[in-house]
Amino acid sequence: MVPCCKMSYNKKHVSVTLPGVRGLSSSSGPRVCIVGGGPAGFYTAQQLLKARQDAAVDVYERLPVPFGLVRFGVAPDHPEVKNVINTFTQTAQHERCSFHGNVNVGKDVTIDELRQAYHAVVLSYGAEGNRSMGIPGEDLPGVFSAKDFVGWYNGLPSNKELRPDLSCETAVILGQGNVALDVARILLAPVEMLKETDITQNALKALAGSKVRRVLIVGRRGPLQIACTIKELREMVNLPNSRADMLPADFEGIAEALKDLPRPRKRLTELMMKAAKEGGDDKAEKCWGFRFFRSPVEVIAGADGKRATGIRLALNKLEGSGESARAEVTGQMEDVDCGLIISSIGYKSIPIDPAVPFDPRRAIVPNEMGRVQDTAGLYCSGWVKRGPTGVIATTMNDSFDTARVLIQDMEAGKLDLSVNKPGAQAITALLQTRGVRTVLFSQWEKINAEEEKRGKFLGKPREKLLDVDEMLKIAWS
Numbered sequence: 001m002v003p004c005c006k007m008s009y010n011k012k013h014v015s016v017t018l019p020g021v022r023g024l025s026s027s028s029g030p031r032v033c034i035v036g037g038g039p040a041g042f043y044t045a046q047q048l049l050k051a052r053q054d055a056a057v058d059v060y061e062r063l064p065v066p067f068g069l070v071r072f073g074v075a076p077d078h079p080e081v082k083n084v085i086n087t088f089t090q091t092a093q094h095e096r097c098s099f100h101g102n103v104n105v106g107k108d109v110t111i112d113e114l115r116q117a118y119h120a121v122v123l124s125y126g127a128e129g130n131r132s133m134g135i136p137g138e139d140l141p142g143v144f145s146a147k148d149f150v151g152w153y154n155g156l157p158s159n160k161e162l163r164p165d166l167s168c169e170t171a172v173i174l175g176q177g178n179v180a181l182d183v184a185r186i187l188l189a190p191v192e193m194l195k196e197t198d199i200t201q202n203a204l205k206a207l208a209g210s211k212v213r214r215v216l217i218v219g220r221r222g223p224l225q226i227a228c229t230i231k232e233l234r235e236m237v238n239l240p241n242s243r244a245d246m247l248p249a250d251f252e253g254i255a256e257a258l259k260d261l262p263r264p265r266k267r268l269t270e271l272m273m274k275a276a277k278e279g280g281d282d283k284a285e286k287c288w289g290f291r292f293f294r295s296p297v298e299v300i301a302g303a304d305g306k307r308a309t310g311i312r313l314a315l316n317k318l319e320g321s322g323e324s325a326r327a328e329v330t331g332q333m334e335d336v337d338c339g340l341i342i343s344s345i346g347y348k349s350i351p352i353d354p355a356v357p358f359d360p361r362r363a364i365v366p367n368e369m370g371r372v373q374d375t376a377g378l379y380c381s382g383w384v385k386r387g388p389t390g391v392i393a394t395t396m397n398d399s400f401d402t403a404r405v406l407i408q409d410m411e412a413g414k415l416d417l418s419v420n421k422p423g424a425q426a427i428t429a430l431l432q433t434r435g436v437r438t439v440l441f442s443q444w445e446k447i448n449a450e451e452e453k454r455g456k457f458l459g460k461p462r463e464k465l466l467d468v469d470e471m472l473k474i475a476w477s
Contacts, residue, residue, distance in 0.1 A: 029054030030410055031423035033118040035105045035352070036125035037061030038068020039395045040382020042088040044122050047403035049094050052410070057097045058118075058424045060109075063157070064101040064439040064471040065447060066092065068126055070392070071464075072156045075182040076197035077189065079461065084392060092441045098424055101439035102472065106353040108436045109427060115377055117426045119415050120406055123356065123365055123372070123380040124399070127347035127388040131363075133174065137299025138343070141165075142308035146179050146344035153186055153203035155464030157471075160202075165307075166210035168339025172311050174296050175344030176219035177227040178391075183342055184215045185235055188242050188286045198455065198462045212340065214245070215288045220295040220316055220327040223254050223272055224261070229391075230268045236288060237271065243280030245289035251276055257321075293317065294334065295327060299341060310337045347388040362387065370402030377415055379406050443475035450474050 032048055034041045037059050045057045065071065067085055074081045092099045103109065105125070114121045130145040132138065144164060151159035171187055173180045186194070191208045219226060237244065251273060258266055272290070293316040300310035313334045316327040349365070351358040357373050359366045364387055365373075365380045372378040381402035382395050390398075409415050428438060439447075447465060455462035465471050 028420055029056060030119045030415070030417050031055075031117070031421045032057045032120045032122065032406070033114050033423070033427075034059045034122045034124055035111075035114070036068065036123070036382070036384075037063075037066040037099060037101065038124065038126050038382070039070055039084070039088075039392050040124035040126065040384075040399045041068070041122075042066075042091050043396045043399035044124055044381045044403050045097055046087070046091045047400045048406065049091065049096055051403065051407050055096060056423060057094075058427075059092070059097065059099045060103045060105055060114075060427075061099065061101045062104045062125075064468060064475055065444055066099055066101065066441070072151055072154045073179075074154075075150075075186065076154065076194060076199035077185070079197065081392065099439075099441040099444065100424065100428070101444060101475075103431065103436065103438055108431060108434060111353040111355045111378070113430065114427065117422050117424075118377075119410075119417060119419075119421050120377050120379060122402065122406065123352065123378070123384050124382045125349075125352060125384055127349040127363070127383040129348035129350040129363070130343075131346040131348045133296055133343050133345060135296050135298055137301055137308065140299055140301055140308045141306065142168075142339055143299055143341045143343070146173070146175065146183055146342050147347055149183055149342050150179065153199050153207075155198075155200045155466055157466055157468050160200075160466040164206065164340065166206055166212050166340065169211060170214045170216065170336070170338040171212050171340040171342065172336055172338045173215060173217045173342045173344055174311075175227075175346070176217055176290060177344060177346075178229060178232045180217055180342075180344035181228050181232040181236055183344060184217055184288055185232075185239060187212050187215055188239055188288060190240055193240070196460060198460055198464065200464055200466065201458065202466075213286045215286075216291050216336065216338070217288065218291045218294050218296070218313065220293070221325055222292045222318055223251060223269060223290070224257060224265070224321075225323065225325055226268070226272070226290070226292075228268075230264070230271060233268060233271055233275075237275045237280075239286075239288070241281075241284050242286040242288055243282070243284040244275040245279070245287040246272075246276035247289075247291065248276070250290070250292040293327070295329065296343075297333065300335065307339075308341055309339060310335055311341055347383065349384045349388070370405045371409070437472075437476070439472065439475045446477065447471050447474050 034045055041059050048055050048057050070082055130147050148159050152162040173183055294313040297314045298312040299308050302309040314329045315332040317330050318325045319328050348363045357366050365384050367380050370379050379402055381399040451462040451464055
């Protein structure tokens with residue numbers, strides 16, 4: 001028999017009856033709920049716990065495992081970036097913080113129910129949707145979003161069945177940000193380089209049999225507008241057994257513009273020009289290159305119409321200069337033969353609950369400095385607040401800002417802290433009545449230990465579990 005939870009509310013008092021439910025003590029300090037266990041969620045929690053010695057913070061996550069894009073987005077060969085997990089673990093183990101995995105907010109529990117149980121709710125659930133290219137043929141087999149492709153090699157459960165066909169010689173990546181370069185690098189890297197990372201074994205096996213020898217990274221604007229950073233570009237330049245293959249025409253007039261560029265952009269452009277000029281090792285078996293001033297128009301299907309065999313690109317010219325330059329089509333077209341097309345034009349946040357305002361055009365929760373529009377006590381941080389841009393440090397600063405705004409509202413009396421709120425005790429009991437069992441951080445640590453054990457056997461830091469049911473079985477064992 002599932003214990004039932006009784007909550008009765010009036011303006012001055014909340015009574016909670018929770019037979020047999022272990023949870024946080026009923027302290028009178030502020031209770032804050034965070035939706036999303038990725039970087040934005042944990043950084044927001046960290047700042048709240050540091051700034052308010054009486055605050056209790058509960059983090060709810062849809063998957064049984066924490067850390068979001070640090071686990072599922074950061075490239076396997078960037079282990080140093082994943083070190084931030086140590087900080088998030090300290091936050092999760094804080095005496096005033098608790099993690100509740102396996103909770104699908106918006107489905108298992110509504111935002112209104114969370115708002116009743118907490119003084120404040122922070123939406124930090126990121127961007128799990130894909131931006132569409134909006135071109136004919138983009139749904140053909142052989143075309144993938146970068147988000148799904150990255151999820152495949154990083155062990156995201158929803159992408160475990162992806163099975164990309166890597167039997168073609170040329171792959172085209174649309175977009176020139178860091179994610180695009182991560183994908184290009186993983187496609188071309190020697191398998192020996194990846195063997196000792198936490199890339200999934202099924203991805204490693206597929207890459208070991210890959211016939212991809214050439215990767216083109218396509219952007220609609222020019223070299224001066226490229227979105228990647230110098231670290232990712234340098235990794236491409238230094239990739240063993242690969243050489244750069246650029247079009248000299250794409251770099252006309254760039255040398256003259258160098259002197260006026262900000263230093264980071266100047267260094268990036270100089271490295272790109274050096275790679276374009278020198279090419280690299282002529283004996284290299286693989287090659288990669290940027291293709292600028294090109295926009296996708298159509299994915300070309302093979303004769304049977306069943307899968308992608310190429311992409312049609314419109315040739316562009318730039319109107320204006322610098323970061324604000326716009327790409328305008330010239331009317332000329334170019335077809336590129338390729339059997340793998342990966343769209344890396346951005347992630348997209350999706351609405352979580354009808355009770356939460358959402359701007360479909362910008363794909364964010366409309367907010368002012370993290371305060372959700374026209375909804376007292378509701379806040380947001382990370383990509384759902386500002387859009388899917390920046391690196392982990394950007395999200396850290398953004399999340400700290402939201403936490404500071406929330407604390408200002410507490411101190412200014414905008415949130416009624418005189419009302420005692422039941423927090424996780426009430427929500428956990430409510431979830432139990434709905435047949436939803438949560439995964440606590442100590443239970444995630446069982447999953448973590450199992451992944452590390454499997455990884456050790458293979459000479460890797462971990463071998464990620466790909467099946468949610470298997471995760472739950474281990475967590476609750």
